[in-house]
Amino acid sequence: MAANNYRHALFCAIVTLIISFPILGFNLEAKGVNIELTGAKTSTIVAVILAAVAVFVFQAYRDSFMGLLGKLPKLNPLAGREPMEQSKRVKLESWVLTGIVVLALFWPFVVSRGSVDLATLVLIYIMLALGLNVVVGLAGLLDLGYVAFYAVGAYTFALLSQYTGISFWMALPIGALLAGLTGMILGFPVLRLRGDYLAIVTLGFGEIIRILLNNWTTLTGGPNGIGGIPEPTLFGMEFGRRIKEEGNTSFHETFGIAYSGEHKVIFLYLIALVLAVITALIIRRFMRMPVGRAWEALREDEIAARSLGLSRTAVKLSAFTIGAFFAGFAGTVFASKQGFISPESFVFLESAIILAIVVLGGMGSQLGVILAAIAVTILPELAREFSEYRMLIFGAAMVLMMVWRPQGLLPMRRIHITLNKQG
Amino acid sequence: MLEVKNLSMRFGGLLAVDGVSLDVQEREIVSIIGPNGAGKTTVFNCMSGFYKPSGGKIIFEGKEVQGIPDYKISRLGMVRTFQHVRLFTQMTVVENLLVAQHRHLNTNMLAGLLGTPNYKEREQSALDRAAYWLERVGLLDLANRDAGNLAYGQQRRLEIARCMVTEPKLLMLDEPAAGLNPAETKELNQLIVSLKEDYNVSVVLIEHDMSLVMDISDRINVINQGRPLASGTPEEIRHNDDVIKAYLGEA
Ligand SMILES: Nc1ncnc2c1ncn2[C@@H]1O[C@H](COP(=O)(O)OP(=O)(O)OP(=O)(O)O)[C@@H](O)[C@H]1O
Ligand SMILES: [Mg+2]
Numbered sequence: 001m002a003a004n005n006y007r008h009a010l011f012c013a014i015v016t017l018i019i020s021f022p023i024l025g026f027n028l029e030a031k032g033v034n035i036e037l038t039g040a041k042t043s044t045i046v047a048v049i050l051a052a053v054a055v056f057v058f059q060a061y062r063d064s065f066m067g068l069l070g071k072l073p074k075l076n077p078l079a080g081r082e083p084m085e086q087s088k089r090v091k092l093e094s095w096v097l098t099g100i101v102v103l104a105l106f107w108p109f110v111v112s113r114g115s116v117d118l119a120t121l122v123l124i125y126i127m128l129a130l131g132l133n134v135v136v137g138l139a140g141l142l143d144l145g146y147v148a149f150y151a152v153g154a155y156t157f158a159l160l161s162q163y164t165g166i167s168f169w170m171a172l173p174i175g176a177l178l179a180g181l182t183g184m185i186l187g188f189p190v191l192r193l194r195g196d197y198l199a200i201v202t203l204g205f206g207e208i209i210r211i212l213l214n215n216w217t218t219l220t221g222g223p224n225g226i227g228g229i230p231e232p233t234l235f236g237m238e239f240g241r242r243i244k245e246e247g248n249t250s251f252h253e254t255f256g257i258a259y260s261g262e263h264k265v266i267f268l269y270l271i272a273l274v275l276a277v278i279t280a281l282i283i284r285r286f287m288r289m290p291v292g293r294a295w296e297a298l299r300e301d302e303i304a305a306r307s308l309g310l311s312r313t314a315v316k317l318s319a320f321t322i323g324a325f326f327a328g329f330a331g332t333v334f335a336s337k338q339g340f341i342s343p344e345s346f347v348f349l350e351s352a353i354i355l356a357i358v359v360l361g362g363m364g365s366q367l368g369v370i371l372a373a374i375a376v377t378i379l380p381e382l383a384r385e386f387s388e389y390r391m392l393i394f395g396a397a398m399v400l401m402m403v404w405r406p407q408g409l410l411p412m413r414r415i416h417i418t419l420n421k422q423g
Numbered sequence: 424m425l426e427v428k429n430l431s432m433r434f435g436g437l438l439a440v441d442g443v444s445l446d447v448q449e450r451e452i453v454s455i456i457g458p459n460g461a462g463k464t465t466v467f468n469c470m471s472g473f474y475k476p477s478g479g480k481i482i483f484e485g486k487e488v489q490g491i492p493d494y495k496i497s498r499l500g501m502v503r504t505f506q507h508v509r510l511f512t513q514m515t516v517v518e519n520l521l522v523a524q525h526r527h528l529n530t531n532m533l534a535g536l537l538g539t540p541n542y543k544e545r546e547q548s549a550l551d552r553a554a555y556w557l558e559r560v561g562l563l564d565l566a567n568r569d570a571g572n573l574a575y576g577q578q579r580r581l582e583i584a585r586c587m588v589t590e591p592k593l594l595m596l597d598e599p600a601a602g603l604n605p606a607e608t609k610e611l612n613q614l615i616v617s618l619k620e621d622y623n624v625s626v627v628l629i630e631h632d633m634s635l636v637m638d639i640s641d642r643i644n645v646i647n648q649g650r651p652l653a654s655g656t657p658e659e660i661r662h663n664d665d666v667i668k669a670y671l672g673e674a
Contacts, residue, residue, distance in 0.1 A: 282536065289535040290525050297511050297522040304509035307471060308523045308589060309497040318532075419517040419554055419566040 009059035013052040020048045093367050097280070100370065104273055108266045116262075116269050118381060120337055123272035124330050126373040127279050129357040131326030133369055134283060136358050138292065139319030140299035141191070142199040144351055145206025148186075149179040149324035151213060151346035153331020158226040158341050159219070168232035172275075172332050179328020180321045187320035191313055206351055213343040225342025229335050231264060232271055272333050279326050280366055286322065295319050349391075356394065360401060424449050424625060425470075425501075425593055430479035430489075431649075432465050439465045441649040442479075447593065447625050452615065454628045454640040458669075462649040463629045464506055467595050470627075471503045472496035483593070498526060500592035504582045504599060506629075512571030516562055516581055519570050520553035523585045549588075556584040560614065576607040583614065593625045594618065600632045608635060615639055637661065645669075 024044055029036050039045075058065060108116040128150060135143045153175035160166040160174065190201045213220045220226065286292045294315045297305040306312060335341050357376050361368035380393075427445040431438065440462040447453045455463050469476040472493035481489040483501060497503075511519050534542040557563040560580040565573060570581060579599055586594055596615070600608045616639055618624045630636050636643060637657045645652040645666050653663045660666055 285536055286532075289532070290521070291532065291535070293514070293518060293522050294525055296514060300511045300513060301509050303473070304505070304511065305522070306493045307473075307497055307503055307505075307509075308585065309494050309526050310522070311492075311494045419550060419557075419563075 005060055005062070009056045009062075012059045013056035016052045016055045017048065020051060021045075024048055096367060097370075101273070101277055105270075108269050113262050113265050116265050117337075118378065120265070120269045120272045120333075122374055122377045123269070123276045124334050124337070125354065125357060125377050126276045126370055127272075127326055127330040127333070128354045129361065129369045129373050130276075130279050130283055130366065131323045131330070132354050133358050133361075133366070134286070134295075134326075135319050135323035136355065137365075138287065138299070139295040139316060141316060141319060142195065143202045143320070143323070144199050144348075144355065145202035145204065145209075146323070146327060146354055147346045147348070147351040148206040148209040149183055149327035150331040150334070150350065151209055151343075152179040152182050152324075153328030154335040154341050154345070155213060155220065155226075155331075156328070157332045157335040158229050161229050162226055168230060168332070168336050172329065175332035176325050176328040179331065180325035183324025183327075184317060184321045187317050187324075188313070191316040191320065203348070203351075206346075206348060210343050210346050213346070220343075223342060223344070225340055225344075227340040229339050229341065231339070232268065232336055234267065268333075268337055272337075275329060275333060279329065280370075283322075283326075284366065291315070291318055356398060359398070424484055425627075426480075426482040427466070427470065428480040428482070430466065430469055430481065431477050432462070432469055432474060433477040439649050440469070440476075440646075443644075443646055443649070443651050444479075445627075445644055445654075447627060449625060450619050450623055451641045452619055452626045452628060452639050454630060454636045454643045455646065456630065456633075456636055456643060457646040457652070460648075461646045463646065464597055465649075466646075467503060467597055467627075467629065470496075471501065471595060497589065497591075500590075501595065502586040502589050502591040502593075503595035504579075504586060504597055506597040506601070508575075508578045508582055510570040510573075510578055510581060510585075512569065514570060515567050516557065516570050516573065517550070517553050517566045519581060519585050520556060520588045521549055523588045524549045524552065526589070552588050556587050559587075560584045561610075576603050579603065579607075579611075580614075587618070587622070587624075591624060593627065595627045595629075597629045598631060599628070600630055600635055608632060611635070612639055 024047075026039065029038050104119075108119065128146070132143065132146050135141050135146070156175040156178045157166070157168070157171035160171055166174075186205050190198060190205075193201060214222055216222070217224075294305070294310050295318075297308075298310060298312060298315050302312060305315075334345070338345070353376060357369060357372045360376065361370070361372035425445070425447040427443065430440055430443045430445075432440040443462070443466055445453065445455070445466075455466060457463055465474070468474045469489070470481055472488070472491050472495065475490040479489065480487055483496075483499060486499075488496060488499065488501075511522060514522070554563065554566070557566055560583060562573075562577060562581055562584065565577065570578070573581060579602070583594075583596070583599065599615075600611055603611060612635055615626055615628070619626060628636065628640065637660075640657050642655065643657055643660045644654040645660060645663075647669050652669060653660060653666050655663070
């Protein structure tokens with residue numbers, strides 16, 4: 001038993017050395033026109049060896065470490081208490097959600113422009129996470145290429161605006177529908193696959209779309225991206241200093257106020273807020289509808305669900321399509337907010353972040369997803385100095401989460417339909 | 424209404440079902456009995472579309488259905504329960520019955536999102552049907568509990584109710600009395616008879632409880648090691664020498 005532990009620990013330490021030494025132990029240095037390979041500083045090598053020792057110690061005494069972790073106080077003070085009664089819980093959750101929305105409505109008028117901009121990004125992530133939550137949390141399909149649909153939405157708007165001069169409001173439904181359609185087409189062949197295979201194939205799809213955008217330079221501009229994407233207008237009123245589109249009026253002139261760049265930022269934020277609320281409401285509705293129950297039934301017991309006439313493909317495809325639809329929604333808003341998009345905004349890391357939000361939030365729970373989206377977007381901004389270690393912190397947070405609270409911050413408890421006429 | 428002809432099912436080298444035939448008329452209870460591992464559940468799995476049989480035909484209401492995917496079979500009106508109860512344990516009792524009525528509720532999504540009167544009407548009638556069957560199997564008081572928290576006997580009854588809300592023509596029950604106490608078995612007995620008499624459902628029953636089988640079956644098929652051994656009325660089976668030797672004799 002113990003010997004086995006040490007052998008395993010030794011193995012892990014050696015793997016650490018084998019992996020980190022070539023990566024950190026050598027430097028590429030430019031000497032004139034040539035690049036030379038040199039050994040790294042002794043301090044780096046010492047650090048690598050220390051890391052290997054740390055891995056060895058941890059692995060050797062893993063059981064006691066994990067035991068200690070388990071003994072630490074639970075993250076959630078409510079853990080261990082009886083779950084709240086459904087009616088109370090639903091009421092509380094709606095109050096909290098309403099409260100958040102009301103706060104969010106007034107908030108941009110009292111904070112700085114930068115914060116509002118960041119908050120808009122949070123809202124976009126919330127939309128994305130709510131959509132992915134349908135796929136991963138409710139239907140139980142691990143989709144690692146979700147960012148592809150986000151890209152479809154964003155590029156739809158960018159391209160249409162470039163070639164046809166379409167406005168934001170027209171592009172919003174088109175982008176979402178096209179993303180949904182892409183989800184349906186991509187989903188159809190892959191949804192037969194289960195678990196890991198599905199994850200790998202969707203990961204591939206995400207990359208294919210990004211690579212396509214990167215290389216189809218004639219259409220998408222390749223890595224240079226597409227710029228000049230218009231901002232949303234309010235009943236034909238533009239928020240810029242000068243009017244870009246003929247026939248539009250300008251916001252500050254119409255209301256006879258001085259021009260301020262803040263109007264635009266706040267307006268975009270409010271649009272994102274409204275769209276995020278709409279997304280949340282629609283998905284809530286889905287959860288109570290027959291489709292919502294079908295998602296859950298299929299996730300819980302596929303054989304039983306099929307024996308009752310649920311078609312696996314149709315049910316999974318509906319989740320996939322709806323998820324993709326909302327990603328397209330978010331993508332359009334993102335394109336409009338940035339004014340410029342390139343394939344760099346749609347890398348795998350984005351999929352990973354969105355998935356992390358869903359997992360941290362407690363798969364399936366909306367309030368949890370919203371809190372997690374706020375945490376995941378804002379914390380790295382607050383800790384700018386650590387931005388290099390962002391992924392490291394991220395990974396550590398995920399590992400700790402899995403140890404402490406594998407069910408997420410606020411695990412999902414779907415709102416159950418109740419039968420009132422009890423005997 | 425159902426005819427199974429010369430059904431066979433092979434798993435690699437094992438011929439789990441070999442030449443089994445079976446027919447079921449309207450409003451009839453037909454039992455399949457046989458020792459453990461005889462291939463009874465495998466016959467069900469073929470009939471319900473879980474397996475594609477290696478040979479033979481399954482004809483339901485004049486249509487060949489062997490090899491049709493499971494979810495389509497159940498939509499034709501052949502629904503089954505499982506030897507090991509399969510409920511949606513994290514959903515409530517009533518929701519289990521709503522999932523089963525998915526097909527009746529399947530209006531377009533927009534209607535559901537907008538909550539049109541038509542949609543609400545259908546939801547309500549699905550709830551009513553669920554309430555009716557819960558009352559029928561004595562689970563109405565537990566309607567809003569999680570299905571996973573029910574006692575074993577209650578889970579078995581819920582599984583039957585979940586089949587019945589789909590309004591099947593043929594019900595396949597795989598060992599419904601397993602794990603039930605004598606009182607519950609008696610209730611089950613009455614329930615199955617009532618399904619046939621009051622709801623015009625035909626039943627195919629796999630069961631080890633001989634007194635239940637002998638009591639309610641119109642006809643019985645005995646299979647042994649995948650092969651048909653005998654078939655006939657309970658009276659005939661009771662006196663069949665082969666059956667006594669191979670099966671009842673051991674008990
Ligand atoms: N999917 C499968 N793959 C391989 N062999 C199988 C499979 N399903 C069943 N079998 C084999 O087929 C034979 C018949 O199994 P089956 O479950 O149909 O028996 P049964 O009559 O229902 O028995 P019991 O009374 O114990 O439920 C057994 O030998 C079993 O091991
Ligand atoms: Mg069996």
